[in-house]
Amino acid sequence: MTARKIKTAKSTTAKVAMKPRTSNVSVDLGSLRKSIQKGMKTPVYIVAGQSKIRIPMEKLSMVIEAIENKSESGGEVLTTQEVADLLNVSRPFVIKLIDNKELPLEFMAGNQRRILKSAVLEYRDRMRRKQNEALDALTKQSEDLEMDF
Numbered sequence: 001m002t003a004r005k006i007k008t009a010k011s012t013t014a015k016v017a018m019k020p021r022t023s024n025v026s027v028d029l030g031s032l033r034k035s036i037q038k039g040m041k042t043p044v045y046i047v048a049g050q051s052k053i054r055i056p057m058e059k060l061s062m063v064i065e066a067i068e069n070k071s072e073s074g075g076e077v078l079t080t081q082e083v084a085d086l087l088n089v090s091r092p093f094v095i096k097l098i099d100n101k102e103l104p105l106e107f108m109a110g111n112q113r114r115i116l117k118s119a120v121l122e123y124r125d126r127m128r129r130k131q132n133e134a135l136d137a138l139t140k141q142s143e144d145l146e147m148d149f
Helices: 029-037 057-069 080-087 091-099 117-144
Strands: 002-007 013-018 044-048 051-055 077-079 107-109 112-116
Touching: 029 057, 044 057, 051 057, 077 080, 077 117, 080 091, 080 112, 080 117, 091 112, 112 117
Parallel strands: none
Antiparallel strands: 002 013, 044 051, 077 112, 107 112
């Protein structure tokens, strides 16, 4: 613990115990954006491995926007509705896919899920391959049974 002297309104000096900030705290982007709008003064750091970068308050909104629009891999991120439209399924089905770990969640923006477009396209291709394999198996089975359609 460290102590720091502060001056009160009566010009007296008091000691205030300060807890060292050693733990990393993850904050969802929506909450962070709301805190900025309310005038938050707490410094914000991006921590990656041993690197720790302080983000100036005037640049923080720009950083949040960049994170929301792009993931660290540089791919485009989609909302659950955009994923549903791309796969031609319902949004609740997409959420089920994410919860079942069939689609990887990239990050949360507030309470909204974001998924990499490349992961969605990979999932779509994987499902199409499975469909084609099933159709090929049915075709082979109908040929073996000498069924005509």
